[in-house]
Amino acid sequence: xxxxxxxxxxxxxxxxxxxxxxxxxxxxxxxxxxxxxxxxRLMNGYDEQAIEAALQLRDAGADFTLTVxxxxxxxxxxxxxxxALGAQEIVSIPIDxxxxxxxxxxxxxxxxxxxxxxxxxxxxxxxxxxxDQGVVPALVAExxxxxxxxxARALELSGDKLRVTRVTxxxxxxxxVACPAVVTISNEIGDPxxxxxxxxxxxxxxxxxxxxPADLGLGDAELQPRVMLTKQFVPEVQGNCEFIQGEPSExxxxxxxxxxxxxxx
Amino acid sequence: xxxxAIVVCTWSTGRDGLPEGVEEILHIGRSMASALDTDLxxxxxxxxxxxxxxxxxxxxxxxxxxxxxxxxDPAGSDACVEAIAAYWETHSPATLIVHQxxxxxVVAPRVAGRxxxxxxxxxxxxxxxxxxxxxTASAYGGDTRAIYEVSSGSILxxxxxxxxxxxxxxxxxxxxxxxxDLSGVDERIQVVEQxxxxxxxxxxxxxxxxxxxxxxxxxxxxxxxxxAAALGGLPGASRPIVDEGWxxxxxxxxxxxxxTRPNLxxxxxxxxxxxxxxxxxxxxxxxxxxxDADAAIFQHARYGIQGDALEILPELIRxxxxx
Ligand SMILES: Cc1cc2nc3c(=O)[nH]c(=O)nc-3n(C[C@H](O)[C@H](O)[C@H](O)COP(=O)(O)OP(=O)(O)OC[C@H]3O[C@@H](n4cnc5c(N)ncnc54)[C@H](O)[C@@H]3O)c2cc1C
Ligand SMILES: Nc1ncnc2c1ncn2[C@@H]1O[C@H](COP(=O)(O)O)[C@@H](O)[C@H]1O
Numbered sequence: 001x002x003x004x005x006x007x008x009x010x011x012x013x014x015x016x017x018x019x020x021x022x023x024x025x026x027x028x029x030x031x032x033x034x035x036x037x038x039x040x041r042l043m044n045g046y047d048e049q050a051i052e053a054a055l056q057l058r059d060a061g062a063d064f065t066l067t068v069x070x071x072x073x074x075x076x077x078x079x080x081x082x083x084a085l086g087a088q089e090i091v092s093i094p095i096d097x098x099x100x101x102x103x104x105x106x107x108x109x110x111x112x113x114x115x116x117x118x119x120x121x122x123x124x125x126x127x128x129x130x131x132d133q134g135v136v137p138a139l140v141a142e143x144x145x146x147x148x149x150x151x152a153r154a155l156e157l158s159g160d161k162l163r164v165t166r167v168t169x170x171x172x173x174x175x176x177v178a179c180p181a182v183v184t185i186s187n188e189i190g191d192p193x194x195x196x197x198x199x200x201x202x203x204x205x206x207x208x209x210x211x212x213p214a215d216l217g218l219g220d221a222e223l224q225p226r227v228m229l230t231k232q233f234v235p236e237v238q239g240n241c242e243f244i245q246g247e248p249s250e251x252x253x254x255x256x257x258x259x260x261x262x263x264x265x
Numbered sequence: 266x267x268x269x270a271i272v273v274c275t276w277s278t279g280r281d282g283l284p285e286g287v288e289e290i291l292h293i294g295r296s297m298a299s300a301l302d303t304d305l306x307x308x309x310x311x312x313x314x315x316x317x318x319x320x321x322x323x324x325x326x327x328x329x330x331x332x333x334x335x336x337x338d339p340a341g342s343d344a345c346v347e348a349i350a351a352y353w354e355t356h357s358p359a360t361l362i363v364h365q366x367x368x369x370x371v372v373a374p375r376v377a378g379r380x381x382x383x384x385x386x387x388x389x390x391x392x393x394x395x396x397x398x399x400x401t402a403s404a405y406g407g408d409t410r411a412i413y414e415v416s417s418g419s420i421l422x423x424x425x426x427x428x429x430x431x432x433x434x435x436x437x438x439x440x441x442x443x444x445x446d447l448s449g450v451d452e453r454i455q456v457v458e459q460x461x462x463x464x465x466x467x468x469x470x471x472x473x474x475x476x477x478x479x480x481x482x483x484x485x486x487x488x489x490x491x492x493a494a495a496l497g498g499l500p501g502a503s504r505p506i507v508d509e510g511w512x513x514x515x516x517x518x519x520x521x522x523x524x525t526r527p528n529l530x531x532x533x534x535x536x537x538x539x540x541x542x543x544x545x546x547x548x549x550x551x552x553x554x555x556x557d558a559d560a561a562i563f564q565h566a567r568y569g570i571q572g573d574a575l576e577i578l579p580e581l582i583r584x585x586x587x588x
Contacts, residue, residue: 173460
């Protein structure tokens with residue numbers, strides 16, 4: 001069996017948040033790119049959890065080769081982390097993110113899967129923490145004619161049937177789907193594990209397979225963006241907080257009084 | 266047949282018998298249709314909500330198109346995608362808009378993938394520029410807004426809680442039956458255990474009291490539940506305490522949890538990260554209780570209490586019970 005995990009490199013969302021709160025998040029001269037070079041780049045959290053989901057399947061006895069694929073400007077370092085975690089193959093597709101949209105990314109990822117002879121399960125994160133779009137997995141699924149199951153918190157494999165526990169607004173739902181299928185992973189799957197020190201050392205020597213769009217037979221025509229980012233800005237929060245001060249019992253009484261006076265209670 | 270209409274698409278109904286967020290997206294659809302001087306259609310897949318005709322009238326819907334089919338009751342995602350794709354072939358809408366439920370998060374990009382159309386999620390507002398659309402969408406968990414431009418013939422998904430719908434007078438619109446060929450649909454995903462939560466939901470709550478990591482431990486979450494009960498509201502949570510297992514994930518408020526719009530939101534021991542605020546910033550009034558005077562949550566709050574949650578909560582529970 002073959003499992004492919006798609007991972008994206010993003011700016012550390014906590015750092016982005018800290019800059020935003022401090023009022024120091026800046027958009028570059030092009031009017032659409034975040035400029036903070038000090039913000040570390042790392043693997044999208046849900047994608048790390050998608051690798052974790054594969055490792056959990058392996059722990060449960062499933063036998064498969066694990067390939068981790070990323071399309072981005074320089075995903076090599078991140079991919080070595082994936083190798084240290086147990087990916088047998090790591091694949092880098094070099095792209096300029098400013099020149100491509102989600103369809104383009106999905107076109108590349110699905111072409112790579114096809115080139116590798118297909119996959120039984122494709123695992124993705126539920127969404128990338130930079131754009132929050134969460135569309136690439138469904139676009140990949142449509143291209144490959146696979147079903148897509150979203151928001152997984154647990155996976156169970158028996159034969160070629162995958163049983164997925166999904167997080168929904170109404171509580172957990174359990175579904176079954178036959179492989180091949182695309183599954184997106186939510187944070188409820190649990191904290192991703194750390195690679196061992198020796199695995200990290202070994203992974204340093206692993207070279208990613210680099211596949212260019214041309215290697216996949218894809219050029220500008222196929223990768224023409226349909227969605228163009230034209231602008232990005234930091235929304236303002238007005239901020240008119242009135243602090244209520246005093247001893248705990250006083251502030252409690254005052255707050256309830258205020259809320260009553262405002263007809264909120 | 267109406268080509269080039271703005272099409273609002275819904276399937277499955279919520280608890281009040283209407284599709285979630287339908288008035289909000291009808292409101293958006295109406296303003297797009299009037300900006301482009303084109304028709305507004307409402308495509309209903311599956312059972313027709315009882316008040317659909319009346320609602321359609323209130324939002325200036327020109328055609329209420331109804332596709333009934335056993336495959337759409339309940340509507341699986343394969344059936345929805347197939348139905349919309351078939352509809353597209355005969356109606357070629359100027360744009361198709363949906364409200365961003367978890368199901369829409371599957372159906373919208375799949376339709377886009379199948380038809381090769383542009384798709385934008387997390388929409389907050391939209392403007393028409395010649396025959397193109399500029400969609401303002403939330404990004405980086407809410408830290409930024411991205412403006413995306415797409416051409417006519419795209420699929421747009423909106424987060425409804427930023428929109429205040431404005432129904433107007435209008436005569437009810439008679440539904441017109443559409444027949445879409447779904448005979449080839451064989452749902453590939455089988456539900457073996459249905460989600461079963463049917464208690465009150467954060468989405469509908471008027472008052473929410475949420476706790477975060479600042480509570481210090483799982484046991485202290487009961488103070489959040491007690492305050493919520495004393496105020497007649499529901500308890501919510503930030504993601505880390507859900508991840509830690511202090512409380513189950515149906516309580517999570519935020520970008521990847523519940524998107525709420527209560528009258529009153531009390532955030533206790535919550536720092537106010539954008540991803541949390543994405544689920545509560547539309548609240549009428551936000552109250553923040555936090556030890557750190559510089560916590561981001563105070564930028565969003567109307568009233569702030571700087572102090573230790575564990576000292577303030579018992580007093581608030583007392584005062585709320587005594588009110
Ligand atoms: C893609 C993505 C999606 C996410 N989705 C969500 C989501 O849906 N919902 C969500 O909530 N988060 C989400 N997050 C996480 C989010 O970024 C924050 O990490 C999270 O909201 C922080 O939770 P918190 O405020 O409880 O914890 P912290 O940030 O640790 O804040 C704890 C706060 O408690 C205060 N405090 C400490 N002790 C006390 C005390 N004794 N009394 C009073 N105050 C005290 C501290 O001053 C601090 O402000 C997401 C993150 C990413 C990257
Ligand atoms: N450039 C990329 N390379 C590899 N995987 C990606 C890429 N972009 C998105 N994905 C996958 O698709 C998921 C959803 O991304 P998005 O649709 O951009 O929010 C991510 O969590 C990844 O698993």
